[in-house]
Each structure stands twice: as C-alpha cells, then as structure tokens.
Amino acid sequence: MMAGGWLRAEIDLAFPALRDATARFWASPDLPERYPLYLAALHGTIRATVPLIDAALAESLRRPDDPVACRLAGYLTEQREQELGHDAWLLGDYAALGRDPADLLEPAPGPDIAVLVGAQYYWVLHVHPVALLGHIAVLEQRPPPPDVAERLAVRTGLPLDAFRTLAAHAELDADHGAALDALLDVLPLEQQRRSLVGMSALQTVTGLVALFARLTAAAVPVDSGTR
Amino acid sequence: MDEHDPLQILADAGLPTDRLPPQQRDVLATLSPEEVELILALKERLDAAEPDVVAHSEWIGGAIW
Numbered sequence: 001m002m003a004g005g006w007l008r009a010e011i012d013l014a015f016p017a018l019r020d021a022t023a024r025f026w027a028s029p030d031l032p033e034r035y036p037l038y039l040a041a042l043h044g045t046i047r048a049t050v051p052l053i054d055a056a057l058a059e060s061l062r063r064p065d066d067p068v069a070c071r072l073a074g075y076l077t078e079q080r081e082q083e084l085g086h087d088a089w090l091l092g093d094y095a096a097l098g099r100d101p102a103d104l105l106e107p108a109p110g111p112d113i114a115v116l117v118g119a120q121y122y123w124v125l126h127v128h129p130v131a132l133l134g135h136i137a138v139l140e141q142r143p144p145p146p147d148v149a150e151r152l153a154v155r156t157g158l159p160l161d162a163f164r165t166l167a168a169h170a171e172l173d174a175d176h177g178a179a180l181d182a183l184l185d186v187l188p189l190e191q192q193r194r195s196l197v198g199m200s201a202l203q204t205v206t207g208l209v210a211l212f213a214r215l216t217a218a219a220v221p222v223d224s225g226t227r
Numbered sequence: 228m229d230e231h232d233p234l235q236i237l238a239d240a241g242l243p244t245d246r247l248p249p250q251q252r253d254v255l256a257t258l259s260p261e262e263v264e265l266i267l268a269l270k271e272r273l274d275a276a277e278p279d280v281v282a283h284s285e286w287i288g289g290a291i292w
Contacts, residue, residue, distance in 0.1 A: 005250065005254075006254045009250065009251040009254040009255070010254055010255065010258070010262070012251065013237075013242070013247075013251070013255065013266060014265070014266055014269045016273055017269040017270075017272045017273050018291075020272065020273065021272070022290055022291060026290065138291075139291060144290035144291075145290075148290060166290065191257060194257070195257075195258070195259040195261070195262060198258065198259070198262045199259065199261050199262050199265065202262055202265035202266060202269075203265060205265075205269065206265055206268060206269060208291060209269065209272060
C-alpha cells in the first residue's frame with residue numbers, strides 16, 4: 001500500500017462526493033460573481049488553521065509519555081510555520097477583485113464553517129490531537145493542478161492576482177501531502193486512534209460538501225463589482 | 228459479541244465494495260460505526276451526482292483551494 005495508504009483508502013471512498021460538490025461550484029456559469037463568496041468562506045476556515053494547529057500542538061506537548069503525541073508535535077511545529085500568513089493571501093486575493101478585505105473580517109462566518117472547524121477543536125481538545133491529521137489529509141492530500149490559477153483567470157476574466165491562494169496551494173500541498181503520508185506511516189496508532197483520524201477526515205469531507213453546496217446555491221448579486 | 232461488519236453495511240447500501248482493491252477492503256473492514264455512518268450519509272449525495280458536471284470540471288479536480 002502506498003504511503004499514508006490506510007487513510008487515503010478511507011478518504012478515497014468518500015472523496016467522489018466532495019469532487020462532485022466542488023465540480024458543481026467551479027462549473028457555475030456565474031463563477032465570477034460567485035468567486036468572492038468562495039474567498040469569504042475559505043478565509044473563514046484558513047484563519048483558523050494556525051490557531052487550530054496551536055491547539056493541537058499544545059495538547060500534544062501535554063502528553064510527553066505518549067509516542068503518538070511526541071511525533072505529532074514535531075510535525076505540527078513544522079506545519080505551523082508553513083501555514084502562517086495564508087489568511088493574508090486570501091485577503092489579498094479578495095482585494096485583487098477590487099473589494100475591501102474588511103468585508104471578510106467583520107461578519108461572523110456561517111454555521112457550516114463553524115461545524116467544519118469546530119469539530120476539530122472538539123476532538124483535539126477533548127479526545128486526542130492526532131484527530132487533526134484527518135482534517136489536514138482531506139485539505140492537502142489532493143492539491144489542485146499546477147495551472148489552476150491561470151485557467152480560472154482565463155475562464156472568469158478575473159485578475160490572476162485573485163487566485164494566488166489557489167496557485168500557492170497547488171504548489172505547496174504536494175509537499176505537505178507527502179509529509180503527512182510519511183508521518184502516518186510511522187505513527188504507532190492503535191485502532192481507536194485510527195478511527196478518530198478517519199472520523200475527522202470523513203467529517204471534513206462532509207463539512208466541505210455542505211460548504212460547497214451552499215456556495216453553489218447561494219444567491220449572488222447580478223452586479224457584484226468583481227469585474 | 229461484535230456484529231459490526233462495515234463491508235457488509237456498505238455493500239448493502241449499494242457501495243461496490245466487492246470491486247475495490249483488497250488493500251482498500253482491508254482498511255474499510257476496520258471502520259468504526261461512526262465512520263460507516265459518515266460514509267453512508269455521503270453516499271446519498273453520490274447517488275444524486277451528475278457525472279457530466281464532474282466531467283466538465285475534470286481539469287480542476289476536487290480543488291478546495
């Protein structure tokens with residue numbers, strides 16, 4: 001089985017549901033008007049990435065006799081460095097659309113985002129920080145194609161600078177996914193912990209499906225000022 | 228007594244578990260009831276999927292970001 005195979009095998013069974021949900025969104029005929037909603041939603045999740053890693057790291061460090069937590073702490077320390085500032089990228093993308101990034105900072109993100117991120121906090125704080133690996137796996141094991149930004153810019157007519165977050169993840173997530181696979185291969189996970197990671201991954205798929213369904217169905221103003 | 232049989236539950240729901248690679252079946256055979264429940268909930272969405280929509284956006288994969 002390939003690296004990180006057991007978790008990939010589990011996610012693979014559910015991933016077509018997410019692929020369908022994201023495909024519907026990216027195929028939207030009014031994608032230029034809808035894209036700001038995507039940036040707003042993603043900002044709601046990405047701004048929680050480093051705090052969530054911090055929470056998992058703190059929980060890991062509280063367990064010095066736990067071999068899983070010890071290995072996890074090293075991984076999370078590196079992961080934290082690589083995730084710093086990604087929320088600012090999204091604000092930059094939003095500004096490239098001619099919009100005010102403050103629009104993303106003031107309103108409270110919706111319940112679908114709170115569920116997507118909040119479930120991780122629960123499992124990290126109340127069960128075991130290794131749960132976060134399932135969430136990270138779904139987000140980073142399947143990066144978009146390298147030319148995703150260019151193709152979206154052509155297709156939508158929006159500035160290329162509005163897709164920098166997507167472009168960066170297309171480049172970075174291949175390495176991030178490999179690092180996670182390597183960790184999963186050496187973590188001494190008992191079945192109960194494996195199930196926790198798997199549940200976290202599947203809950204993340206479920207949450208993202210709901211999020212993208214909302215983004216696809218949401219009403220958008222005819223003249224939203226994005227072009 | 229453990230009567231939990233993830234592969235059978237998934238197969239009964241219409242997932243083609245008999246066509247999956249043996250290694251993937253081995254993993255799925257160890258799923259907890261909660262994991263199976265999550266997959267079954269997603270299965271309903273898969274049944275409603277329109278293949279042409281996915282095919283149309285094949286170039287972007289399952290891009291989340």
